Amino acid sequence: MPAVQLVIVTASVVTVLGYWVRGHSSLPGKHWFLLAILAMDMWLLSVGVELSATTAACAFGVSRWAWIGFVLLPTFWAFFLYEYALGAKVPRYLVPICAGVAPALITLAAVTSGWHEKFYGPETKWILSEEGAYVQSDHGPLFFIAIAYLYMVIVAAAVVAGRAVRTANPAVRSFFLKLFAATLIPMVANLGYILGGITLFHTDPTPFSFALSLTLVVWLVADNRWIDVNAIARELLFYNSTDPVFVVDPSGVAIETNPAAADLLRRGAEPEAPLSEFGELGPVIRHLAAHGSLPDVTDIQLGHRHFAVRAHAISLGVGQKQVGWAVALLDVTVQKIAAQKAIAAEQMQMQFLATVSHELRTPLTVINGALGLLSQGGAKLSDAQKARLLGKATDGSETLTTLVNDLIDTQSLSSAAFSIDLQSVALGPLVQGAVARAESLQPDKDIRFTCALSDAP
Numbered sequence: 001m002p003a004v005q006l007v008i009v010t011a012s013v014v015t016v017l018g019y020w021v022r023g024h025s026s027l028p029g030k031h032w033f034l035l036a037i038l039a040m041d042m043w044l045l046s047v048g049v050e051l052s053a054t055t056a057a058c059a060f061g062v063s064r065w066a067w068i069g070f071v072l073l074p075t076f077w078a079f080f081l082y083e084y085a086l087g088a089k090v091p092r093y094l095v096p097i098c099a100g101v102a103p104a105l106i107t108l109a110a111v112t113s114g115w116h117e118k119f120y121g122p123e124t125k126w127i128l129s130e131e132g133a134y135v136q137s138d139h140g141p142l143f144f145i146a147i148a149y150l151y152m153v154i155v156a157a158a159v160v161a162g163r164a165v166r167t168a169n170p171a172v173r174s175f176f177l178k179l180f181a182a183t184l185i186p187m188v189a190n191l192g193y194i195l196g197g198i199t200l201f202h203t204d205p206t207p208f209s210f211a212l213s214l215t216l217v218v219w220l221v222a223d224n225r226w227i228d229v230n231a232i233a234r235e236l237l238f239y240n241s242t243d244p245v246f247v248v249d250p251s252g253v254a255i256e257t258n259p260a261a262a263d264l265l266r267r268g269a270e271p272e273a274p275l276s277e278f279g280e281l282g283p284v285i286r287h288l289a290a291h292g293s294l295p296d297v298t299d300i301q302l303g304h305r306h307f308a309v310r311a312h313a314i315s316l317g318v319g320q321k322q323v324g325w326a327v328a329l330l331d332v333t334v335q336k337i338a339a340q341k342a343i344a345a346e347q348m349q350m351q352f353l354a355t356v357s358h359e360l361r362t363p364l365t366v367i368n369g370a371l372g373l374l375s376q377g378g379a380k381l382s383d384a385q386k387a388r389l390l391g392k393a394t395d396g397s398e399t400l401t402t403l404v405n406d407l408i409d410t411q412s413l414s415s416a417a418f419s420i421d422l423q424s425v426a427l428g429p430l431v432q433g434a435v436a437r438a439e440s441l442q443p444d445k446d447i448r449f450t451c452a453l454s455d456a457p
Contacts, residue, residue, distance in 0.1 A: 029083030032090075036076035043069030060124070063137075064110040067146070071103040074150055074186070077213075078157035081183065085164035085176060098153070106146045118142045151187075158183045182213040244307075244329040247314070250322060252276045252289035261329070264302065278302075281329070284309050288325060299332070306336040359403055366396035366437055395437060428453050 046066030049058075075098045079090045113119035121138035137143075161180040189209035192198035198205065238245055244261035246254050254275040257265065265278065276285045280300035287295045288311055298309040307329035314324045370393035374386060381389070412418045435451045 029080040032076050032080035032083060036073055036080060039069045039072035039076055041069075042066075043073055045069075060114075064113065064120075065107065067107045067110045068103055071106050071146075071150065072099065074153045074157065075099055075103070077183070078153050078160070081157045081160045081164075085160050102149060106149070109142045109146065113140070113142075119146075154183070154187050158187065178216070182216050185209050185213045185216075243331055246275060246327045246329075247324060248275065248285065248289075248327055249324045250289065252285045255324070264329075267303065281307075281309070285327070288327070292322075299336075300329075302329075304333075305331060306333045308332050356403075356407065360400065362437070363396040363399040363403070367393050367400070370396070392437070395433070399437065 043066055046062050046069060049062045079095075079099075082088070082090050109119045118140045119142040121140045123138035125138075158180065161176060161183050164176040165180055186209040189198075189205045193205055238258050241258055242260055244264045245258045246261050247256040248254050252275065254261075265275075276282050276289070278285075279302050281302060284295060284298060284300060287293075292313075294309060294311050300307050300309060310328045310330060312326045312328075313322050314326055315322045370389040374381070374389050374393075377385070409418075431451055431453060435449045439447070439449050
């Protein structure tokens with residue numbers, strides 16, 4: 001019989017894949033998933049026995065006891081979704097109620113239906129046809145109460161999966177979408193059976209739809225897409241990166257942005273402007289779209305931040321058509337400021353050295369000039385002139401010593417032990433000394449400096 005063969009194949013596939021899942025200890029709620037597969041096998045086994053039964057009593061008995069797996073399967077599936085999607089253990093009080101009391105009461109009501117006929121009515125028949133034997137049920141009020149309970153369980157599972165889709169990180173949202181879709185499959189199949197009379201080989205298609213859902217989950221695990229750490233890590237880098245990242249098509253139009261890029265666009269002067277017109281980034285995007293490569297200079301400034309632009313071609317494989325670009329803006333503001341500070345520091349150092357060289361040259365010139373006149377003049381110089389020249393050489397030497405000491409002090413400016421002792425100083429003597437040092441060493445050349453200061457300090 002094709003129906004029995006389908007049951008055997010489906011149960012075998014689900015069981016084998018379930019055994020394979022046992023090795024994935026990292027799957028949250030794995031024990032509930034394996035129990036769901038066990039309940040699935042119980043249900044499918046009862047469907048197979050029912051379809052291959054040779055008497056009405058056997059078919060009726062099997063169809064009623066099948067409610068154990070019928071109730072436990074969505075229950076264990078809901079428990080699995082709860083632990084996987086919410087990352088929390090199923091509350092203890094729910095386990096005995098949903099996995100013990102409810103299945104026992106519903107199964108008891110179904111098994112004793114021959115006495116009270118409230119679960120299956122008197123019109124329940126065992127039908128023999130050319131395609132095989134099957135049970136045509138007359139559903140009573142207890143049946144619909146049991147179905148209502150099961151739908152509460154399935155809807156709760158769908159709500160859990162839907163909540164996970166809504167609150168999940170974008171990097172893992174696609175996985176919860178698959179969970180949500182897998183939850184809806186048996187719900188749609190069962191609604192079609194109850195409301196529309198849709199059957200599979202004259203029997204309820206719900207167990208086969210649940211088998212499809214479980215197989216989908218197992219396939220996702222086997223294909224490394226259910227908990228694909230690599231894919232999640234890549235998407236986390238995209239969504240959580242502080243550097244703006246744009247996905248652009250070959251014409252330079254942005255088709256997706258990460259939160260950092262979206263925030264950058266919102267803070268722009270013209271948020272509605274296309275990416276190809278957005279500040280200093282616009283010319284770079286236009287060049288990329290026109291020439292297929294970045295321009296020679298890719299350092300740009302947007303607002304108060306500096307970025308280095310990087311672009312990576314997106315294609316479907318080697319030799320395949322290019323479908324766009326991944327454009328990343330690496331924030332180099334700190335490096336740019338550091339470079340500017342380094343340049344400024346270098347310029348200050350050069351200016352400092354030039355100033356120091358000039359300041360050191362002045363007293364050296366005075367000393368060399370005075371000593372040169374003394375050595376060349378000899379007896380021609382009067383005692384007053386000699387004393388004057390020696391005085392200038394002495395003053396120049398003291399000035400030179402002061403400058404050298406100041407240079408040594410500058411080396412300790414960054415030290416915590418450095419301190420400045422501020423004192424009041426009369427400017428008059430300082431200016432007079434500067435004027436005296438600037439006077440010509442040769443008075444006969446008639447070069448004079450004058451300084452008129454008030455008596456006020």
